Amino acid sequence: MVGAWRKVELDGQAYLFQLDVSEDRVGYTCYLTDLVNIYKEKIDKDGFTDKFVEINSDLEDVDILEWFKEVNSIMNSDVEKKLKGEIVGDFFNLEIKWFSDEIPIRWIFKMTRGSTSDFHDQVTKSLLLSMSLLLGEREELVATIRSKDLEIEDYENSGARLTRKALKTTWFKPELAFNETKTVVIEDEIAFLTSKQIQSIMNKTLTKKVEDEVDLKVKVNGSSSQASKSIIGEAKSLPPKLSNKRKVVKPDLAKIADSNKKNKRSKLNSL
Secondary structure, X not given: OOOOOEEEEEOOEEEEEEEEEOOOOOOEEEEEEOOOOEEEEEEOHHHHHHHHHHHOOOOOOOOHHHHHHHHHHHHOOOOOOEEEEEEEOOEEEEEEEEEEOOEEEEEXXXXXXXXXXXXXXXXXXXXXXXXXXXXXXXXXXXXXXXXXXXXXXHHHHOOOOOOOHHHOOOOOOHHHHOOOOOOOOOOOHHHHHOOHHHHHHXXXXXXXXXXXXXXXXXXXXXXXXXXXXXXXXXXHHOOOOOOOOOOOOOOOHXXXXXXXHHHHHHHHHHO
């Protein structure tokens, strides 16, 4: 499950943090960026188990799945927690502390500096997809307004009139509509990207991406079964084959002659 970008403040510096959790199993990939550099960590069940037991050595009877769910819940919620970040060379250690049923718990995301490709895939591409979504919504909005103009024009041509002249609008011109829109000055880039308005757009692109991946998997996995079903369907729709072995019934000439004679006699008797 792809998580949303969340704002994380560490020693007065703002970062974006994203946690992608594997479905139906323990494991995640996390990213941290200041919009200049990006750090990431990918961990599976064995790595999570070893690290959790090492960090929380005082715990007994550790249920790894439950603690994994709690780590995920803590990072994706506003539950009170303490965060501490430390950069050591190409490594970024993000430590998190919280209480679970009055038991102190710790977890450390040990991330390494990512490549320019990682930054492109997680940050740049996400922003480009958001821009593409906005353009699509803008085109849909313009088309709706144009349809409304045509609808109003049709009413006017039919004799309808406005009761309040203040509601009168001019014909919508999309090439002039957004020329006077003022550019918004972004003072805090991290706060801007984590705002509700921007996150609602970015989360739409994440959902669409997951849906497209699922559709692709279904198409790939279902191609062979669909092909076999179509073949079976065609076979069912074909007409039944006629058998080459058919019984030939020959006419009985003697019976036909007798019936003709009887008909002639009946006609003569009637005269």
